[in-house]
Amino acid sequence: MSELGNSLSRTLAIIIKELRQLSRDRMTFALILMIPMVQLILFGYAINTDVRHIEVGVVDLSQSSWSRELLRVTAATQAVDFHHSYGSVQEAEQAITRGEVKAVLYLPADLPERLVVHPSFTGQGQTSRQPALTPAVGQWLVDGSDTLVASSIRGLRTLPLDEVAGRPHNPALPVLEVVQYFNAEQRSVVNIVPGLLAIILTMTMILFTSAAIVREREHGNMEFLITTPVKPLELMIGKITPYMLVGILQISIILTMGHLVFDVPIRGSALNILGSALLFIAASLTLGLVISTIARTQLQAMQMTIFILLPSILLSGFMFPYDAMPEPAQYIAEALPATHFIRLIRGVVLREAQISDMPADAIWLALFALGGLLVAAKRFHKQLE
Amino acid sequence: MKQDSELAIRVRNMSRTFGDKLAVDQLDLDIPKGTIYGFLGPNGCGKSTSIRMLTGLLTPTSGDIRVLGYELPRQAELLRTRIGYMTQKFSLYETLSVRENLDFVGQIYSLGRQQRRQRIDELLRLYSLGDHQKQMAGSLSGGQKQRLALAAATLHHPDLLFLDEPTSAVDPENRREFWERLFDLCHQGTTILVSTHYMDEAERCHALAILEDGVKRADGSPDQLMQDMGARVFEVSGDDLRALKTRLINQPQVISAAQLGTRLRVLVRKSEPQPQQWLQQQLLNQTSEEVRPSLEDVFVSCTGGHHV
Ligand SMILES: Nc1ncnc2c1ncn2[C@@H]1O[C@H](COP(=O)(O)OP(=O)(O)OP(=O)(O)O)[C@@H](O)[C@H]1O
Ligand SMILES: [Mg+2]
Numbered sequence: 001m002s003e004l005g006n007s008l009s010r011t012l013a014i015i016i017k018e019l020r021q022l023s024r025d026r027m028t029f030a031l032i033l034m035i036p037m038v039q040l041i042l043f044g045y046a047i048n049t050d051v052r053h054i055e056v057g058v059v060d061l062s063q064s065s066w067s068r069e070l071l072r073v074t075a076a077t078q079a080v081d082f083h084h085s086y087g088s089v090q091e092a093e094q095a096i097t098r099g100e101v102k103a104v105l106y107l108p109a110d111l112p113e114r115l116v117v118h119p120s121f122t123g124q125g126q127t128s129r130q131p132a133l134t135p136a137v138g139q140w141l142v143d144g145s146d147t148l149v150a151s152s153i154r155g156l157r158t159l160p161l162d163e164v165a166g167r168p169h170n171p172a173l174p175v176l177e178v179v180q181y182f183n184a185e186q187r188s189v190v191n192i193v194p195g196l197l198a199i200i201l202t203m204t205m206i207l208f209t210s211a212a213i214v215r216e217r218e219h220g221n222m223e224f225l226i227t228t229p230v231k232p233l234e235l236m237i238g239k240i241t242p243y244m245l246v247g248i249l250q251i252s253i254i255l256t257m258g259h260l261v262f263d264v265p266i267r268g269s270a271l272n273i274l275g276s277a278l279l280f281i282a283a284s285l286t287l288g289l290v291i292s293t294i295a296r297t298q299l300q301a302m303q304m305t306i307f308i309l310l311p312s313i314l315l316s317g318f319m320f321p322y323d324a325m326p327e328p329a330q331y332i333a334e335a336l337p338a339t340h341f342i343r344l345i346r347g348v349v350l351r352e353a354q355i356s357d358m359p360a361d362a363i364w365l366a367l368f369a370l371g372g373l374l375v376a377a378k379r380f381h382k383q384l385e
Numbered sequence: 386m387k388q389d390s391e392l393a394i395r396v397r398n399m400s401r402t403f404g405d406k407l408a409v410d411q412l413d414l415d416i417p418k419g420t421i422y423g424f425l426g427p428n429g430c431g432k433s434t435s436i437r438m439l440t441g442l443l444t445p446t447s448g449d450i451r452v453l454g455y456e457l458p459r460q461a462e463l464l465r466t467r468i469g470y471m472t473q474k475f476s477l478y479e480t481l482s483v484r485e486n487l488d489f490v491g492q493i494y495s496l497g498r499q500q501r502r503q504r505i506d507e508l509l510r511l512y513s514l515g516d517h518q519k520q521m522a523g524s525l526s527g528g529q530k531q532r533l534a535l536a537a538a539t540l541h542h543p544d545l546l547f548l549d550e551p552t553s554a555v556d557p558e559n560r561r562e563f564w565e566r567l568f569d570l571c572h573q574g575t576t577i578l579v580s581t582h583y584m585d586e587a588e589r590c591h592a593l594a595i596l597e598d599g600v601k602r603a604d605g606s607p608d609q610l611m612q613d614m615g616a617r618v619f620e621v622s623g624d625d626l627r628a629l630k631t632r633l634i635n636q637p638q639v640i641s642a643a644q645l646g647t648r649l650r651v652l653v654r655k656s657e658p659q660p661q662q663w664l665q666q667q668l669l670n671q672t673s674e675e676v677r678p679s680l681e682d683v684f685v686s687c688t689g690g691h692h693v
Contacts (some may be wrong), residue, residue: 006495013492017478017485024480224476224537227440228493229465382461384442 014238057084057104062111103142193258195318198338209288210301226382233377240285247281268348279365280341286372293379312338393576399448410599423593424580431599432580469538473549479523494541508536527554548579602687616652616686623671
């Protein structure tokens with residue numbers, strides 16, 4: 001066999017061995033599947049404070065076209081569904097006490113009169129100096145025991161009345177317009193799911209590979225392995241390839257669940273999603289490998305992983321917007337693969353962007369992966385210390 | 386003096402320190418091709434450290450090492466395909482089956498699929514592992530693990546085989562069987578370096594080195610070592626052997642006195658001109674007779690007796 005053939009044979013040997021070990025390691029296998037699911041649900045629901053489709057009622061005493069229009073706009077937010085109609089405030093209160101509905105919208109008989117003097121309706125919402133003196137047009141009666149529901153309903157207080165008035169959105173607020181275009185309902189979970197890809201992959205990919213070399217050292221396998229003709233680069237490639245598959249599996253789980261459970265729109269082409277994911281997976285895996293060549297024990301590897309994971313969660317743009325961070329934090333963020341991946345994947349998944357629209361991030365990830373692989377192979381000496 | 390080309394291993398002044406601990410001290414070795422050579426010594430005497438330097442796993446602090454003509458550690462990578470190494474601690478994968486482990490090793494040595502299957506079947510038969518080929522290596526018995534490790538170390542027909550305490554977890558019956566396999570390999574031309582702390586095992590080697598605290602105390606064939614030993618061996622029988630022993634080991638002429646059942650085995654220095662008469666004078670109502678030295682006596686006399 002040629003030297004290249006031998007090299008392929010050795011790399012393949014490592015890959016097959018890793019896959020076999022992985023398939024028998026039930027704990028790791030369970031983690032691979034459970035981490036994305038649990039994290040997605042935890043982050044998805046915990047950060048997703050905007051509750052939707054709350055069952056509410058209405059007491060409409062005005063019975064005007066204005067009131068019907070107001071109800072339509074309110075229902076269009078999808079925050080509430082009007083299920084019941086009551087004749088009086090007393091009836092509504094009883095319904096709330098019974099638990100029939102969580103809240104009732106009360107629209108008084110003089111709704112049209114109140115509307116026409118309301119600044120939000122007249123288009124002067126931004127300049128009104130005395131909002132406290134302006135009478136409200138209606139009132140929400142809310143079951144305050146469910147804080148989540150209450151805060152969601154509170155969010156409906158400032159309902160823009162432009163639409164009720166039949167005017168287009170205030171053009172003085174262009175930023176809002178862009179956000180609304182992709183996330184009309186202002187749901188944070190839409191942004192979180194793609195970001196969560198980065199966090200979960202950082203966690204699992206670095207965790208698995210950071211232990212890869214140290215574990216063999218600790219179990220004593222390394223002493224045998226390094227007396228064989230296997231080359232450092234072959235060992236490194238053989239170690240990360242199986243986890244590329246694991247990473248793709250996790251991405252599929254997160255995006256599918258995000259789509260089914262949280263209605264996250266998947267707009268980009270599968271090829272672009274796969275491409276950016278593979279770049280990031282490779283970068284994370286090689287980072288893990290480098291850690292693995294530095295750490296002396298699995299515990300140390302774990303600690304170093306957390307050292308990388310924390311800034312990846314806090315600084316990558318997953319938790320806080322990149323632009324709102326102080327400059328030193330932005331420098332650190334630029335060094336983290338997660339930052340570049342979050343930019344890529346949000347672009348692809350939410351805005352239908354192509355990888356080629358964001359070449360800098362893609363190239364950075366590719367170079368990081370290549371550099372990491374070479375550093376790991378260089379650092380790995382076929383010797384016992 | 387052997388020609389260099391007839392030597393599998395030629396080492397001069399090999400030393401290794403860990404911090405300020407001298408693990409191997411100025412070791413010289415000449416190991417001829419086609420022989421079984423032993424490292425005999427107690428725990429911590431530097432057997433594993435020496436083997437690791439000879440396989441290129443550890444860099445010596447100083448010294449010249451030539452293994453199969455390659456200069457170590459510089460040419461360690463060229464040596465890889467020509468040596469086999471069975472580590473002291475089981476170093477194959479416990480979560481892979483017997484066959485999967487061997488398959489892995491076969492692929493690492495770039496054997497083709499057909500060739501690999503043939504060789505593995507042959508090894509499974511040779512080392513009676515056929516019935517266990519689907520069993521996870523972690524659940525094998527000590528003896529089975531050891532046979533699997535030997536199969537893995539010899540899969541690629543190495544010219545030189547390093548075995549680090551291969552029989553420490555093995556019963557005497559399996560140990561005999563194991564040594565039969567080693568002699569088969571040796572007969573086929575493989576040079577074997579084996580470390581041990583069992584005397585009976587050391588005695589089977591063509592030649593051996595006795596190590597203590599990283600220093601080579603003696604080397605040669607077992608017969609040679611027994612002949613050249615700096616002591617004569619006597620067995621004393623009679624009453625009150627415990628008291629006699631206490632008295633004897635305080636004498637400068639006595640290297641060691643150890644009780645074996647109803648007899649006391651006494652090593653008297655050859656520097657004493659008349660060892661037999663001298664010993665007779667020490668006895669009260671016991672009798673002594675000179676016996677043939679064993680390798681254990683050699684070991685005890687080389688290592689100054691403080692191990693027994
Ligand atoms: N990596 C290391 N770091 C520090 N000291 C070491 C290291 N490896 C070995 N030593 C020390 O070197 C000495 C020789 O160790 P070595 O493992 O070679 O002994 P050995 O003859 O193989 O013993 P055993 O029969 O117990 O296997 C010991 O004192 C040991 O503590
Ligand atoms: Mg040892």
